[in-house]
Amino acid sequence: MKREFEMNMVGKLNYFLGLQVKQRNDEIFISQEKYAKNLVKRFGLDSKKHTSTSMSSLAKLSIDTTNVDVDPTLYRSMIGSLLYLTTSRPDIAFSVGVCACFQVVPKKSQLTAIKRIIRYINRTSDYRIWYSKDSNDCLARYSDAD
Template sequence: MGGSSNVVAQSWKLCRAVVEVFSEQYLRSPNANDLVRLLQIGESRGFPVYVDDIVFGSTAKKLKDEFVEFMHSEFEMSMIGELTYFLGLQIKQCPDGIFLNQTKYAKNMVEKFGMKSSKTVRTRLGQQDKLSKDAEGKDVDQKLYRSIIGSLLYLTASRPDITFSVGVCARFQSALKESHLKAAKRILRYINGMSELGL
């Protein structure tokens, strides 16, 4: 816990230092510990900082150029350019909007749990997969099941199509049975055939 707190504190210190260079007014977002927004009349810029990763955006090119120049003068920087990948999210900027997906993460996850060569399915949960406590069912490896659910929950950031099914499976982590593991693996089989979906 202490190490995590130190990382957050250091990230916030970096945010505050950068903000003070650009503006006397700064605002810490109430929704995220790692987000700072800089506000100026008619223009705005902001950057989330996650450990040593910074994403910067601005409504004005001049502000963006000032930020890049400052960061190069103060820190050793790499990969300055259009955002394409951040914290497992792949970002594609298109003429009509921005497309977010986790295709790489999804494919790696399917492979990690040994489902790459499994037969794909077109639905997350089948009609027969009405999960219950299944008290008479066979016990299974809790560590494996929780690992699958944790990985699936992270994928829901860009995959609302699996949110409900993953949520249903997550309810049974404390008393899971073979039927629950089978349902979770079915979601993996679905992702195996639909890994390129996103927002």
């Protein structure tokens, strides 16, 4: 690539497309801690209580015509922000995916589920993905989102 493009090496990669990258001799950590903290603050949930899980195992979200409608623009904004965060947070991917199904006419119960995910993010904003030098060349992610 150096023959085709003018390139300069300015040091180790620290930040790329919203991902924070910390490199050490034999490992790499990837996180979106700064983005996660800004997301929590943006939606005003930084002073709310934290949750230990992103979704209750008893939660049954469905199309609910009896519940109160909420602002679809706010709901979609929250979903979009959380979808971007799943890049480095596979632990919330299932919960966000379930809530994303209700973007057309979101109800208060679905907004409550989204707020729970954001409160979980507030508690776990420092979570990161770790890649070891000793690991194989094939990157794989596993998450118990059940």
